[in-house]
Amino acid sequence: SQQGEEDPQALSIQEGENATMNCSYKTSINNLQWYRQNSGRGLVHLILIRSNEREKHSGRLRVTLDTSKKSSSLLITASRAADTASYFCATGGGTALIFGKGTTLSVSS
């Protein structure tokens, strides 16, 4: 079953704007990850946030985690056309991750 659920399903913005996408999950987690997938390519790991962390930054990426609401958000600041991709959250422990269905981000110049 799907653990993470991204919202919105699709997002269209202009270059320079910020993009925010959200992920909700159902059960307790040890960590949550965000991945990016360019069209027709494999996934690339972006950032991992642990359950005892509330916010994490990596370059233009900012991830927040609210374990009480079972939700996370990914903020991409000053977006570029190259940020056009699908973004997935993933949760899990043990040996396997469970991915959400993703948010498709389109950044136009």
Added chain:
Amino acid sequence: SQTIHQWPATLVQPVGSPLSLECTVEGTSNPNLYWYRQAAGRGLQLLFYSVGIGQISSEVPQNLSASRPQDRQFILSSKKLLLSDSGFYLCAWSVRDSAYEQYFGPGTRLTVT
């Protein structure tokens, strides 16, 4: 550095034909290995994962099987393809005993006609 290879990149196969997709990892030892399928516009569905040679766990019942004949080789197979097997197949690896960061291959686009 570690790299992961998948081949072929694209494949068109008729219904009822066999399938063999291969994935190999370089630069690491004893990885966890994963096969995912992604239908058009959908998320990733975990098909199989392996924590060691000959050790395969199946996540969903299906027309597919997986094998791990060597530590860094993971093969996805089918004896008879169905139309519903069409999709984008992704192989990934992670550090043993960890479901943390996964590293994905470039994928294989399979079209069953």
